[in-house]
Amino acid sequence: MNPQKSTDIVDVHLPLAHALADEARALALRLFRTRLDVAIKADDSPVTLADREIEAALRRRLAVACPDHGIFGEEQGRQHLEADHVWVIDPIDGTKSFITGSPLWGTLLALLYRGRPVLGMIDIPFTGERWWAVAGEPARYQGEPARSSACAALATARLYATSPDVFTGEDQARFARVSAAVALRRFGGDCYSYGLLASGHVDLVVEADLQPYDYLALVNIIEGAGGVVSDWQGRPLGLDSDGRVVAAATPALHAAALALLNA
Numbered sequence: 001m002n003p004q005k006s007t008d009i010v011d012v013h014l015p016l017a018h019a020l021a022d023e024a025r026a027l028a029l030r031l032f033r034t035r036l037d038v039a040i041k042a043d044d045s046p047v048t049l050a051d052r053e054i055e056a057a058l059r060r061r062l063a064v065a066c067p068d069h070g071i072f073g074e075e076q077g078r079q080h081l082e083a084d085h086v087w088v089i090d091p092i093d094g095t096k097s098f099i100t101g102s103p104l105w106g107t108l109l110a111l112l113y114r115g116r117p118v119l120g121m122i123d124i125p126f127t128g129e130r131w132w133a134v135a136g137e138p139a140r141y142q143g144e145p146a147r148s149s150a151c152a153a154l155a156t157a158r159l160y161a162t163s164p165d166v167f168t169g170e171d172q173a174r175f176a177r178v179s180a181a182v183a184l185r186r187f188g189g190d191c192y193s194y195g196l197l198a199s200g201h202v203d204l205v206v207e208a209d210l211q212p213y214d215y216l217a218l219v220n221i222i223e224g225a226g227g228v229v230s231d232w233q234g235r236p237l238g239l240d241s242d243g244r245v246v247a248a249a250t251p252a253l254h255a256a257a258l259a260l261l262n263a
Helices: 007-031 049-065 095-099 170-181 192-198 212-224 251-261
Strands: 038-040 046-048 070-073 077-079 085-093 106-113 116-124 129-134 158-161 184-187 204-207 228-230 245-248
Touching (some): 007 085, 007 106, 007 116, 007 129, 049 070, 049 085, 085 095, 085 212, 129 192, 129 212, 158 170, 170 251, 204 251, 212 245, 228 251, 245 251
Parallel strands (some): 070 085
Antiparallel strands (some): 038 046, 085 106
């Protein structure tokens, strides 16, 4: 099987991903801005009934649609990761935004084939926006082609990061070098920032302390929009990456960001 050209990805798995995102959207919106108990997980991150209900519902659908596939979800962990196909799920990316009523949270879905991302989807339920891409194909926003900006220089780049709090120790100084070099810096947005990059509104996203379910859905979308995404060493992202991510609108901007991160 060639994951870049497989008709199964387009004809079978992409429609399934849309169905999963539709189900997640309906469940999330039903619970958004309601009074939910918030629990704190072992890693000090918050979790709600919405996170857990959405992932459980998506796992049930996948168990029927493709029982031989593996699943890696934020809330219920790893299942059959030795399978050729593995779905990676973040039911609510941006739980802190969700519990504080901010609309910029989303559901992330990725499909891996032998460890490589071959399909990615970002769904933003409150705004009704969705980005997706299949490996080797153009990224899509609301069904139309998505294209990153032509920004090639840090001096004119618009940078996003989820929070300054994710950069600690040496990472804080490394991020500060990039942040000081750009034209504009904003915090917040979680997965929404990567969608905005794919559509040409943001030029650069730099993150640290991410998990595979936070970044694997973004790979095909950023690349399919003409951008570049990697870890801070320029290596492709996979299940075993260290959680440091840099996504850029162009190869030149990506190279410039890497140079400062590793200066």
